[in-house]
Amino acid sequence: MPRPRLRHLALYARQPDRLAKFYREHFAMEVIHSDADGNQFLSDGYLTLAVLKHQMGGEAPVGMNHFGFQVDDLAATCEALAEDEVEAPQRRASPRPFAEYRATDPEGNWFDLSEHGYGVA
Structure with missing residues (x-):
């Protein structure tokens, strides 16, 4: 089976627009999606960076929230993970x-799984 690819990182930000502008200006990332909640999804052509609006009443802290893998067989990956002690x-x-x-x-870090991918610029 082909190796899963790390393709997605997500940050919580107080000002997603400002942070997205920073990554556009300094690292030439392109916005590939945004939504009405203020979330911004950027790409360097390979990796997607999700800059998510932090909710002050939420439990998640500002900063790194999760990462995501693109896999070729989602069902097989989910089945294998379910057999582990997670x-x-x-x-x-x-x-x-x-x-x-x-x-x-095993440490409780969140990660996403996608078969269709994370989009590109």
């Missing part, structure tokens, strides 16, 4: 256009 991957509840499943590693 919580089985769960279908993402949000309507975001990237990532079908959310999972955690």
Whole structure:
């Protein structure tokens, strides 16, 4: 089976527009998607950086939130993870256009799984 590819990082930000501008200006990233909530999705042509609007009442801190893998066989990957000593991957509840499943590693770090990919600029 082909190797999964790390393709997505997500940050919570107080000002997603300002942070997206920073990455556009200094690293030539392009906005590939934005939504009404203020979330910005940027790409360098390979990796997608999600800059998500931090909700002050939320439990998640500002900064790194999760990363995501693109896999060739989502069902097989979910099955293998469910057999390990981690919580089985769960279908993402949000309507975001990237990532079908959310999972955690043994330390509790969140990561997404996608078969269709994370988009490119």
